[in-house]
Amino acid sequence: MSILEYIQPLLLMTMVYSQKVDFDCRRWGVSCAKNGKCTAASNYCQCSNNYTGHDCGLLPSSISPSPNCGGLKCENGGTCLTSNETFSCYCTPGFYGERCESSRVAVDCQSSQMSVKIAPFGQFTGKIFVKDFEDNPNCSFNNMGDVWELNLDYFVGCGAGIEGQTIFNDIPKDGDISFKREIVVLYNQDIMNTFDELHTISCQHNLQMVIDPMSMTSNVVEDANLTKTDTKNTYNPIGFEIKDTNGEPLRKAVFVGDKVQLTFILWDNKVFNDFHVSDCEAFEAGGGHGSIKLIENSCVNKNAFSVVAGDMHKNDNNPKTISLLIRAFRFVKSPAVSFRCNVIGCKPGDTTCSDLICSDSGNAFGRKRRDLASVSGKPDGLDRQTLSKTLYVRELSIQNMSAMKDPEDCLQKSEFVTLVTCMAAVVIVLLVLCVVLVFLVRRRRMDKEEFNTEEPPKQVGIVDFKIPRVNN
Structure with a gap:
């Protein structure tokens, strides 16, 4: 009997684990409801007008007092929410549907294939594919409306077995009852960053389903041969450097998700006493078409919140600097990310470098919005400089991904160790109490047995006698 004939009746049942699937408003196409605000510092929306919830879609006053939600359950x-005698369900991030009955990541294990369904957040315009097979149309998910679906054969195609190896080094065969795939969810078709998703999908014969989604973090290999371009052939009063979080210039490739600083420096303050960054764009080096605007109209672009880790920070020390903290990201088809930014120097008495309060983030340091229309070329005498840098970010192999840990995982492990230690202490105390209790019970029993073995004292003057029975 083949292994498939053995496991066929077992694979028809599906269990889904999707606890780690979470909402993040910083992804492309994901937005906040009811005038909620998304910031670069949090994955959940900042709500207003008495709304709450991960996307500001929950109004506490609309929560239904009915325990069965009008039969919706x-x-x-x-x-359960109610409005004008109409009931609806507000779902937790990992689920969707009229009754929140569907998991955002689900798999149906069948006799010869796995059917995978993924429901991304927001107005999804990205793509979903099997890891390492993004250019194979047979390994890309199909858009079915709210969900994206793909059927994957256990033994053939999309990483099941290629020339005797797979990305898992575990070829499904007779005697092997575990089948796995890695699924990548890109919210932007051209850019891979820390907010994209990698899901490990498994089908096992013992009715256990393992779905382990995690952010695509630290997905890069450092390569000593890949150094950032840092050649200057002209003198610029305003410089541009890419630094690490300690303020040291980067000299090698970084990991996806590593925080780096885009730092602009006013080297020569004899002509300019101030400056600002009017715009900055990241694009795919080598002629690719991928790009994203990080700064626009002197403010952090809302669409860049998935890669921007904070507002622009200005330091008025000598030399003056403006820094933007970002999370390293890469474009799907290129490890080289180039930055092209325009800065404008301000002379004494020029007020165009005054602070600007942006509507979608914190402080910016640039021209007022009403003045931006006049900045074209150099019609008003403004001194504009275009500065460029390149950052190298490369992807990890699948074998190395499992070694990367999220800081929250470390925290959870620490809490788990503390919990186990406390439970062990309680168990030890209970064992000691049990030993003491058993000892006391046995001691009492022994004392009682000794008492029962002693002959009762005879009393003087009392004669034993029996009352004769009357026989009919």
Whole structure:
């Protein structure tokens, strides 16, 4: 009997684990409801007008007092809402549907294939594919409306077995009852960053399903041969450097998700006493078409919140600097990310470098919005400089990904160790109490047995006698 004939009746049942699937408003195409605000510092929206929830879609005053939600019965932790005698469910991030009945990542294990369904957040315009097979149309998911679907054969295609090896080094065969795939969810078709998703999908014969989604973090190999371009052939009063979080210039490639600083420096303050960054764009080096605007109209671009880790910071020390903290990212088809930024120097008495309060983030340091229309070329005498740098970011192999840990995982492990230690202490105390209790019980029993073995004292003057029975 083949292994498939053995496991066929077992694979028809599906269990889904999707606890790690979470909402993040900084992804492309994801937005906040009810005038909620998304910032670079948090994955959940900042809500207003009495709304709450991960996307500001929950109004506490609309929560229904009915325990059964008018017969709708919200599942998986969903909250029942009522409006004009109409009931609806507000779902937790990992689920969707009228009753929150569907997981955002689900797999149906069948006799010869796995059917995978993924429901991304927001107005999804990215792509979903099997890891390492992004250019193979047979390994790309199909858009079915709210969900993206793909059927994957256990033994053939999309990493199941290629020339005797797979990306897991575990070829499904007779005697092997575990089948796995790695699924990548890109929210932007051209850019891979820390907010994209990597899902490990498994089908096993013992009715256990393992779905382990995690952010695509630290997905890069450092290569000593890849150094950033730092050649200057002209003198610029305003410089541009890419630094690490300690303020040291980068000299090698970084990991996806590593925080780096785009730092602009006013080297010569004899002509200019101030400056600002009017715009900055990241694009795919080598002629690719991928790009993203980081700074626009002197403010952090909202669409860049997935890679920007904070507002622009200005330091008025000598020399003056403006820094923007970002999370390293790469374009899908190129490890080289180039930055092209325009800076404008301000002479004494020029007020165009005054602070600007941006609507979607914190402080910016640039021209007022009403003045921006006049900046074209150099019609008003403004001194504009275009500065460029290149950062190299390369992807890890799948074998090395499992070694990368999220800081929250470390925290969870620490809490787990503390919990286990406390439980062990409680168990030890209970064992000691049990030993003491058993000793006391046995001691009492022994004392009682000794008492029962002693002959009762005879009393003087008392004669034993029996009352005769009357026989009919």
